[in-house]
Amino acid sequence: MACDLEVDTDRMRKASALLVLAAECDGIVERRYGCLSAAGRADGPPGFREAARLAIVRADQCMAAASALASHAGRLADFLRTAADSFDRAEQLCAAGG
Amino acid sequence: MAHVTSQWANRYGLPDPALPADDLRRADAAALRAAVVRWEAVDLFVGQGGDRARNALAALQQGWSTPQASQAVAALARTGDRLADSARAAAQAVVSLAGALEGAHRDVERVYAQAEAAITAQQLRREPIATNVAEIATIAAERRALVSGMHAEVRSAEARLEAVALSTTHTLAVDPRDLLPPGVATQPPNPGARDLDARNRAALAADRSSADGRHALFARAVQRALDEAAAHGQVVQLLTYDADSLDGHGAAAIAVGDIAHADTVSVLVPGVGNSPTDMSDAVRLSADLAAATARSGPADATSAAIAWFGYDIPLSWTADQRPIGGRNPVAEIIANSVLAIDASAAVSGAARLGAFTREMRAMIAPSATVTLIGHSYGSTVVSQAARTMPPEAGIDDIVLLGSPGAGYHVATAHDYTAVPADHVYTVAFPGDPIPNDITDLIAELANPAGIIARALAMGDRTGPFGTDPNAPSFDAQAIMVPSGISWNGGVDLGQHALDNYLSGPSLQAVAAVAAGRYSVVPVRRER
Numbered sequence: 001m002a003c004d005l006e007v008d009t010d011r012m013r014k015a016s017a018l019l020v021l022a023a024e025c026d027g028i029v030e031r032r033y034g035c036l037s038a039a040g041r042a043d044g045p046p047g048f049r050e051a052a053r054l055a056i057v058r059a060d061q062c063m064a065a066a067s068a069l070a071s072h073a074g075r076l077a078d079f080l081r082t083a084a085d086s087f088d089r090a091e092q093l094c095a096a097g098g
Numbered sequence: 099m100a101h102v103t104s105q106w107a108n109r110y111g112l113p114d115p116a117l118p119a120d121d122l123r124r125a126d127a128a129a130l131r132a133a134v135v136r137w138e139a140v141d142l143f144v145g146q147g148g149d150r151a152r153n154a155l156a157a158l159q160q161g162w163s164t165p166q167a168s169q170a171v172a173a174l175a176r177t178g179d180r181l182a183d184s185a186r187a188a189a190q191a192v193v194s195l196a197g198a199l200e201g202a203h204r205d206v207e208r209v210y211a212q213a214e215a216a217i218t219a220q221q222l223r224r225e226p227i228a229t230n231v232a233e234i235a236t237i238a239a240e241r242r243a244l245v246s247g248m249h250a251e252v253r254s255a256e257a258r259l260e261a262v263a264l265s266t267t268h269t270l271a272v273d274p275r276d277l278l279p280p281g282v283a284t285q286p287p288n289p290g291a292r293d294l295d296a297r298n299r300a301a302l303a304a305d306r307s308s309a310d311g312r313h314a315l316f317a318r319a320v321q322r323a324l325d326e327a328a329a330h331g332q333v334v335q336l337l338t339y340d341a342d343s344l345d346g347h348g349a350a351a352i353a354v355g356d357i358a359h360a361d362t363v364s365v366l367v368p369g370v371g372n373s374p375t376d377m378s379d380a381v382r383l384s385a386d387l388a389a390a391t392a393r394s395g396p397a398d399a400t401s402a403a404i405a406w407f408g409y410d411i412p413l414s415w416t417a418d419q420r421p422i423g424g425r426n427p428v429a430e431i432i433a434n435s436v437l438a439i440d441a442s443a444a445v446s447g448a449a450r451l452g453a454f455t456r457e458m459r460a461m462i463a464p465s466a467t468v469t470l471i472g473h474s475y476g477s478t479v480v481s482q483a484a485r486t487m488p489p490e491a492g493i494d495d496i497v498l499l500g501s502p503g504a505g506y507h508v509a510t511a512h513d514y515t516a517v518p519a520d521h522v523y524t525v526a527f528p529g530d531p532i533p534n535d536i537t538d539l540i541a542e543l544a545n546p547a548g549i550i551a552r553a554l555a556m557g558d559r560t561g562p563f564g565t566d567p568n569a570p571s572f573d574a575q576a577i578m579v580p581s582g583i584s585w586n587g588g589v590d591l592g593q594h595a596l597d598n599y600l601s602g603p604s605l606q607a608v609a610a611v612a613a614g615r616y617s618v619v620p621v622r623r624e625r
Contacts, residue, residue, distance in 0.1 A: 011161025018154035019171065025147035026178065029139045035464040036132055038492035043520040044125025045118075046616035047260035047267070048199065052129050053467070053494065053614040054270045055192050057361075059133035060465035062185055062274040066144050068284040069181065073151065073174055080158065080167065 012084040019077035027070030030063045102223065103213060103248060106241045115248040118256050119206045124520065125259075127196040134192050140185035148178030173279050180277045191269035198262035205255035209248050216244055264617070273398060290461035291335055291358045298339035305341055316341040319375035320350050323405075326378055327354050330385040337404060337458065344410045347418070350374035354385045355402030357458065362391050362467050364403040364612045365458070367451065368596065369474025369500075372411050373418045380405035383600045387471075390609035399613065408454050409447030409479055444475065444505045448482035452491070455483070459492045467494040469612040473596045474532055477501035478563055481508055487516035495521045495611050499599040500530050503563025504572070511567070511574040523611050523619070525577045525604055526568040529585030529593040533568055576622040577611075579603040 037060050042052035100116065107114035155171045162168075217223060222241055226233040275284050305317035320339060327334040338351035357363050366384055384403035391401040451470070459468065470493055472480030477498035482505040484496050493516045498504070501524060511519035526533040567574050582602040583592050592598065600608065603620075610619045 006163065008161035011157045015154040015158035015161065015171070018150045018157065019174075022147040022150035022154065022174070022178070025143045025150060028143050029136070033136050033139055036129070036136065037465045037467065038459070039490040040129040040132055041489070041494060041518055041521055042125060042129045043121075043518045044199075045121055045256050045260055045263075046619065046621070047263035048125050048195070049520060050614055050616040051192075051195055051263040051266040051270070053616075054267055055133040055188070055195075056129055057465050057467065057614075058188060058270045058274060059136040062140050062181070062188070063136055064284045064463075064465065065181055065274045065278055066140050068275070068278055068282055069144065069147070069174070069178060072278075072282045073147065076167075076170055076174060083162075083167070 007084075007087050009084040009087050012080050012087070016077045016080035016084065019073050019080065023070045023073035023077060025070075026066050026073060030067040030070075033063065035063075036060055101210065101213075102217070103241075103245050107245045107249075110238065110242050110245065112242060112245050113249045115209070115245065115252045118249070118252045119210070121520075122199075122202050122206050122252070122256055122259070124518075125199055125202075127199050130192050130196045130199075134189045134196075137185040137189035137192070141182045141189065144178050144185070145182040148175050148182060151175035151178060177277060177279055177282070181274060184272070184274050184277060188270055188274075191266045195262050195266045198259050202255045202259040205258075206252060209251045209255075213244060213248050260617070271396060273396070276398065288358050288461050288463075291337065291353070291356070294337055294461070295335040298336040301339050302336065312346070313341045316348050316375055320352075320377070323350075323352055323377035323381050327352055327381040327385065330354060330382075330389075332356075332385065332388065338406070338408050338454065347410060348374045349408045350377065351404055351406045351408055351454065352377060352381050352384070353402050353404045354381060355388045355400065357402045357404070357462050357466075359400055360402035360462060360466055361399045362395060362401045362469070362612050362614070363458070363462055364388070364391060364401070364469045364471055365406050365451075365455065366403060367406050367409075367447075367470065367472040367476035367479050368411065369472075369476045370412045372407065374407035375418050377405055377407060379596065380407070383596060386605060387600060387609060387612070390605050391612040394606070394609045394615050394618075395613035401612070404458070406451070406454065409450050410443055411447075412443055412475060444478040444482045447479040448486060448505075451479055451483040452487050455487070455491060455493065467612075467614060468492055469495045469497060471497040471499065471608060471612075472501070473499040473599055474502065474594065477567070478503055478505045481505050481514075481564070481567065484514040484516040484522070489515060489517075491516050493517055494614070495523060497523045497525070497608055497611055498567050498574070499525050499596070499604075499608070500532050500594050501526065501563075501567050502532050503565060504567045505564040508567075509565055510572050519573055520575065522567070522574040523577055523608075523621075524568045524572075524574045525579065525599055525607070526566075527581035527585070527593050527598070529581060529583075529587075529590050531589050531591065532594045533566060570622070575619070577604070577607045578620050578622050579607050 036056045040056040042049050104114045104116045151171055152175045155168060155175060158171055159168050220240055222237060222244065226237050302317045302320055305313040306321065308314050324334055324336060332354050333356040335353040335357060337353055338349050340349045343349045364387055366380060366387065368380055384405045388401045388403040392399055455468065470480045470483065478501065480496050481498060484493065485508050487493060496517055507513065511522040514522060565572055568576055580603060581593055582598050585593060607619050
């Protein structure tokens with residue numbers, strides 16, 4: 001029995017590899033730049049200090065968000081690679097008449 | 099050296115332009131530049147990640163017709179774009195703020211340079227002949243005009259900077275983590291606090307059924323405080339539990355609010371006459387403080403407050419719910435009472451507070467801010483901790499409530515290592531007898547030998563509790579709020595109560611400090 005699942009697993013793996021690169025890009029920020037909140041404090045007029053403190057907090061939160069995005073991209077890459085492997089195995093089983 | 103115009107401001111009773119000028123000069127853009135570097139990195143790298151996700155999407159759409167996978171990758175790319183856009187906007191706003199700060203610095207230098215030129219041209223440094231009334235009046239008028247003009251110009255430069263700062267604060271209103279789609283979580287919270295809470299509760303449970311009566315009473319008292327804290331409807335964590343430490347007085351710390359998730363964490367350090375066996379008031383006020391801080395911050399901000407009974411609190415035996423322990427109860431009472439006559443116990447308490455803060459900092463979000471708040475003797479503990487902790491300890495602000503003194507080796511707010519002077523806040527109600535010199539006097543009378551002992555051991559000659567942090571010369575941010583209790587001018591210890599300092603306008607002001615809303619904190623101008 002002929003079997004065609006109508007998926008291109010090579011392209012799925014390519015997509016997965018690109019997502020791995022995306023994850024590396026997103027994750028590089030937190031690895032390369034340390035946390036600011038522990039040491040970044042400013043003197044000066046109150047509104048300036050308030051803005052400076054918020055800037056420090058938001059910068060750290062932005063890095064945390066980038067890191068979360070990296071993890072998410074990594075999970076999507078894993079999912080696609082696993083799906084491609086599963087399709088290949090299914091196709092092999094089909095071809096073998098299993 | 100003070101500029102001559104400061105002397106003239108003082109002589110003629112005018113506002114000194116040097117005060118706002120120094121405020122501006124102290125402000126620097128280092129923290130802003132560090133934040134900009136991070137946003138630019140997010141813009142660059144997350145932007146590249148988004149490009150790769152879009153390439154992946156194209157490949158995926160050709161390889162697999164099912165829409166769900168493509169939708170997930172498309173959402174990833176969109177989120178990356180949004181995050182990069184947000185980082186770019188934040189960087190631009192903060193670069194503008196740094197530019198405004200440089201402009202303010204230039205304005206201040208220009209005002210002083212022009213003043214120097216005017217002083218020379220108008221010969222304002224000369225002292226008039228004492229009998230020449232007209233000349234005296236002329237020079238005084240010219241000096242007054244000069245000083246007033248300088249003050250107005252410096253204030254104007256400050257107002258321009260503050261306007262840009264306000265605009266920057268608005269640009270930064272949104273937490274970038276809120277841009278993540280549902281199901282994409284940031285780093286899971288550090289399990290440290292949860293595990294520590296579980297371990298301490300297990301120890302408490304064991305003590306409750308212990309044959310050792312003191313352990314059982316201690317455990318029941320702390321359990322009562324935990325139950326009262328839980329009644330406020332928030333997560334409650336037992337961060338310290340030790341029935342035996344501190345010569346049997348015990349130690350406990352209870353957090354109201356989940357410190358692992360909190361955006362702001364406050365640590366409340368009580369003063370003399372408090373005991374970990376009677377934490378009801380402190381946990382109630384911690385709950386009030388956490389709620390007020392959350393209200394004061396951005397809409398989605400979360401707060402936690404910790405009632406920290408982790409040092410050898412002088413006179414704690416007066417509040418201890420257990421019989422006095424030890425082999426010699428009288429000696430124990432005397433030893434614990436003697437702690438109240440100077441700041442020595444604050445030095446050891448500060449070391450314990452420093453260690454606690456270090457461990458706690460490792461359990462909270464890296465971006466969370468930390469405020470140490472001490473009341474009465476607890477303020478001396480906080481002050482001594484801020485003197486010895488390093489800048490990278492992660493303390494954002496300290497607040498000293500009803501302080502008898504800043505302790506040893508702290509003459510001004512500039513002597514702290516953990517926080518800059520502008521991050522040191524005080525509240526002292528006029529009717530509170532404790533911040534007044536009478537406390538020092540009583541302590542000196544109780545222990546005259548202490549003066550010599552301190553001078554020899556600590557090299558400090560500032561009195562039993564050190565400098566008054568609320569004095570203008572200390573150069574802290576003195577919060578000006580009315581007491582919640584009317585004062586008739588006599589000695590009224592009720593004014594000193596922690597309840598009074600953590601309620602009404604005082605609570606709102608302290609909460610605003612903890613939330614980083616410095617611009618709404620009513621402080622004494624012209625520090």
